[in-house]
Amino acid sequence: MANVNNLGLTLEQLARLTVVDHPLVQHKLSILRDEQTGTKQFRDLVRELALFEGYEATRDFELEPVQVKTPLEECTCQHLAGKKVAIVPILRAGLGMVDGILDLIPAARVGHVGMERDPKTHEPHEYYCKLPPDVEQRTCLIVDPMLATGGSATAAIQYLRDAGVRDIRLLVLVAAPEGVRAVLDFDPDVRLYTCALDRELNGSAYILPGLGDAGDRIFGTR
Numbered sequence: 674m675a676n677v678n679n680l681g682l683t684l685e686q687l688a689r690l691t692v693v694d695h696p697l698v699q700h701k702l703s704i705l706r707d708e709q710t711g712t713k714q715f716r717d718l719v720r721e722l723a724l725f726e727g728y729e730a731t732r733d734f735e736l737e738p739v740q741v742k743t744p745l746e747e748c749t750c751q752h753l754a755g756k757k758v759a760i761v762p763i764l765r766a767g768l769g770m771v772d773g774i775l776d777l778i779p780a781a782r783v784g785h786v787g788m789e790r791d792p793k794t795h796e797p798h799e800y801y802c803k804l805p806p807d808v809e810q811r812t813c814l815i816v817d818p819m820l821a822t823g824g825s826a827t828a829a830i831q832y833l834r835d836a837g838v839r840d841i842r843l844l845v846l847v848a849a850p851e852g853v854r855a856v857l858d859f860d861p862d863v864r865l866y867t868c869a870l871d872r873e874l875n876g877s878a879y880i881l882p883g884l885g886d887a888g889d890r891i892f893g894t895r
């Protein structure tokens with residue numbers, strides 16, 4: 674696995690990278706990587722890991738005081754200060770992470786960005802995009818289990834920037850060093866969350882050790 678200190682990132686870029694290394698996350702990720710893990714369990718784990726990661730990626734959401742009357746007395750509590758959120762899965766594999774985040778933020782809107790990598794050039798091709806009409810007022814959580822070359826993620830970030838979105842956070846489960854550098858170099862403000870920093874890409878731009886093709890494993894299309 675890669676070490677966060679050996680990625681050649683600047684201190685400013687390091688501050689925008691979070692590796693979610695909670696023991697439960699690492700345990701679930703090990704099962705996800707296992708080639709013996711079947712479609713149903715794989716899909717369940719992607720959803721659960723997205724929930725854990727969403728918890729970390731929303732840690733700085735602002736609160737405001739609210740008065741609550743318990744059965745015993747009134748007290749001042751905190752509730753979310755009305756932050757509006759959009760979840761933006763990169764199709765297909767990103768769809769697997771949507772429900773886990775919706776479990777945390779049920780009022781979030783969902784936009785879709787359809788990208789497919791060309792198997793030879795590894796360049797992403799956009800085939801579908803649909804965002805909520807007020808997306809520029811929302812914090813956007815782009816979700817995709819895999820960050821390999823970074824081509825798909827940077828194209829999705831550019832699409833959201835063109836739509837006027839200011840607060841963009843990219844949530845992936847497994848990242849290659851190449852993809853981490855590409856994303857943090859590409860956009861000076863995006864924040865990146867990953868559960869694992871893997872070693873490298875192979876000649877077909879698949880992540881090593883990785884978990885194979887996330888889309889095929891989620892949807893059983895291999």
Ligand SMILES: O=P(O)(O)OC[C@H]1O[C@H](OP(=O)(O)OP(=O)(O)O)[C@H](O)[C@@H]1O
Binds near residue numbers: 795819822
């Ligand atoms: O960082 P990159 O080099 O762009 O690679 C990562 C992308 O590749 C995979 O999608 P894929 O194109 O296989 O589409 P799918 O989700 O429909 O399987 C993955 O889910 C990412 O979107």
Ligand SMILES: O=c1cc[nH]c(=O)[nH]1
Binds near residue numbers: 881883
């Ligand atoms: O390892 C990889 C790279 C891209 N897409 C995947 O699904 N897996």
Ligand SMILES: [Mg+2]
Binds near residue numbers: 886
């Ligand atoms: Mg795929």
